[in-house]
Amino acid sequence: MTVKITIDGQEVNARAGDNIVDVAAQNGVYIPTLCYTRGKPCLGTCRTCSVKVNGSVMAACTIPVREGMEIDVNGDEITDMRKALVELLFAEGNHNCPSCEKSGRCELQATGYEVKMMVSRFPYRFTPHPVDHASRSIWLERDRCIFCQRCVDFVRDKETNQKIFSINGRGTYARIEIDVELANKMPADQVREAAELCPVGCIIDKTQGYDVPIGKRKFEVKSIRERALGGGHR
Amino acid sequence: MSQETVTEIFSHELPATQWDPKKKAIEEAKIQVAMIGFCGCWGCHLSFLDMDENILGLLEKVTITRSSFTDLKRIPHHCTIGFIEGGIANDENIEVLEHYRENCDILISVGACAVWGGTPAMRNVVPLEECLREAYVDSVTAVSGAKKTIPYHEDIPKITNKVLPCHEVVKMDYFIPGCPPDGQAIYKVLDDLVNGREVDLPTEMNRYD
Numbered sequence A: 001m002t003v004k005i006t007i008d009g010q011e012v013n014a015r016a017g018d019n020i021v022d023v024a025a026q027n028g029v030y031i032p033t034l035c036y037t038r039g040k041p042c043l044g045t046c047r048t049c050s051v052k053v054n055g056s057v058m059a060a061c062t063i064p065v066r067e068g069m070e071i072d073v074n075g076d077e078i079t080d081m082r083k084a085l086v087e088l089l090f091a092e093g094n095h096n097c098p099s100c101e102k103s104g105r106c107e108l109q110a111t112g113y114e115v116k117m118m119v120s121r122f123p124y125r126f127t128p129h130p131v132d133h134a135s136r137s138i139w140l141e142r143d144r145c146i147f148c149q150r151c152v153d154f155v156r157d158k159e160t161n162q163k164i165f166s167i168n169g170r171g172t173y174a175r176i177e178i179d180v181e182l183a184n185k186m187p188a189d190q191v192r193e194a195a196e197l198c199p200v201g202c203i204i205d206k207t208q209g210y211d212v213p214i215g216k217r218k219f220e221v222k223s224i225r226e227r228a229l230g231g232g233h234r
Numbered sequence B: 001m002s003q004e005t006v007t008e009i010f011s012h013e014l015p016a017t018q019w020d021p022k023k024k025a026i027e028e029a030k031i032q033v034a035m036i037g038f039c040g041c042w043g044c045h046l047s048f049l050d051m052d053e054n055i056l057g058l059l060e061k062v063t064i065t066r067s068s069f070t071d072l073k074r075i076p077h078h079c080t081i082g083f084i085e086g087g088i089a090n091d092e093n094i095e096v097l098e099h100y101r102e103n104c105d106i107l108i109s110v111g112a113c114a115v116w117g118g119t120p121a122m123r124n125v126v127p128l129e130e131c132l133r134e135a136y137v138d139s140v141t142a143v144s145g146a147k148k149t150i151p152y153h154e155d156i157p158k159i160t161n162k163v164l165p166c167h168e169v170v171k172m173d174y175f176i177p178g179c180p181p182d183g184q185a186i187y188k189v190l191d192d193l194v195n196g197r198e199v200d201l202p203t204e205m206n207r208y209d
C-alpha cells in the first residue's frame, strides 16, 4: 500500500511500513545512522537518525511511515540535535583517529564529517577502557565502542546461534565483552565481517592493520552520504 | 649560582637589526597573525607551510608576528588572529594561552591537539604520577647508573593532571580538526577570515586524522 508523507515540506509517496531512513534515502534525503544498516533489523540504539515526526523527536530507523506523516529532517533544531548526539559519542569514548586502524572506513568518523563536527561541545571525558586481546583473532579496543549493539545481535556462533558479544553493566559502567571460547571458533571470514560490521574501530581483526593508503580509504572514495543514498547495502 | 646573582635578560631586549621603516609600515598595515605551538609536535605549523604557493597570496594580506618562523618571542602589539597548535599541558601553557586571548581578536584551535588534546592526551587515562614515573624512574631507556628522579625545579613548568583542549582554558573562536589538518584546510579558514567571509570548512576538507 502506498502512503503520502512529507519530508521537509516535500510531498512523497512511500510504501507503508518502510522505515523513515529508507524512505528518505529513496527520495534523496540523507539521514545519518550508526546502528541501523539497510537490510538488517533496526536496533534503535544510537539515535543518530533522530528526526521530528509530526513535531516529536523520534529515531527515524524505528518508525514505519504512515499516511500523512510530516517529517522534519533538515530543520535547524533537529540538525543540531543530531550533531550533538555525534559529539557526545566523541566526548564519551577516546577517539584518537590518527592512531586508529578504522580511520577512513569508520562510520562514526564519516558521520562526524557529515554533521559538520569540528569539536565536541561536551567535555571530553578521557575515561580509561581496558582493551581485551584475549581472543585469537579479535582485538577489542573498548575506547571506541559506541554501544550500537550490532555485534551483539548480528554476530552469532555458527553452530549454536549463541551470542559472541555482549554488553556488561549499565550506564557509565557498560562495557562490551567478548566470549573468547566462541570467538576462537569464528572462521576468518566471520571475523572480517564482524570487524566490518562494527561501525567504529572497536572490533579489530588482528590480521588486518593499516592496509589502505590515505586518500583511497572507503569513505574517501565514496562518502557515507553517497553510500546511504546510493541504495543497496552500504 | 645563588638566586640573587641571576640576571634575567629577555631575547627582545637584546640588540637586533632595525627594520627598514618603509617595510615596517607596510607590514604593520597588514592583518596581524600570531602563532604558537603548545603541547603538540609542530606538525600543524608544518602543515601551514604546506599550503604551498597560496602562502604568497596570503602574505600579501597578513603579516606573522610572534611565531616559531619569525623567532619573535613576544606578541609585539594587538593581533587580529591567533593560530594555536597543541593542547594545554602545563602552567606555562595556560599563562601563554591567556596572553594570546588577551592580545588576539580571534583564536583558532588548529589540529587535534588544540581541539581536544590529541595524541598527547593519550596520557589522560593514566594518573600523572604514573606517567612521570614511567618516563623518568622506570624508563627502559634510562641511563644506567644515573640517579632516578622526576625533575622538579621552580623554573620547570608544572605539568597539568590532564592535557586540556584549548577551549577548556579560554574561549576559542574556530576549530580546524585533523592531525595535522591539510594545508589547504588551514588556508581555507585563514582565507575566509582575512576576506571577511563567514568561516566554512567544507565537509570534504574536514578530517580527524
Ligand code: SF4
Binding pocket: A094, A095, A096, A097, A098, A100, A101, A102, A103, A104, A106, A107, A108, A109, A144, A200, A201, A202, B208
Ligand atoms: S573509531 Fe572512528 S572515530 Fe573513533 S578513533 Fe577510530 S576512526 Fe576515529
Ligand code: SF4
Binding pocket: A144, A145, A146, A147, A148, A149, A150, A151, A152, A165, A176, A197, A198, A199, A200, A202, A203
Ligand atoms: S563493539 Fe562495535 S559493533 Fe559492538 S556495540 Fe561496540 S561499536 Fe557496536
Ligand code: SF4
Binding pocket: B039, B040, B041, B042, B043, B044, B085, B086, B110, B111, B112, B113, B114, B118, B119, B178, B179, B180, B181
Ligand atoms: S594535531 Fe597532530 S600534527 Fe598537529 S600538533 Fe598535534 S600531533 Fe602534531
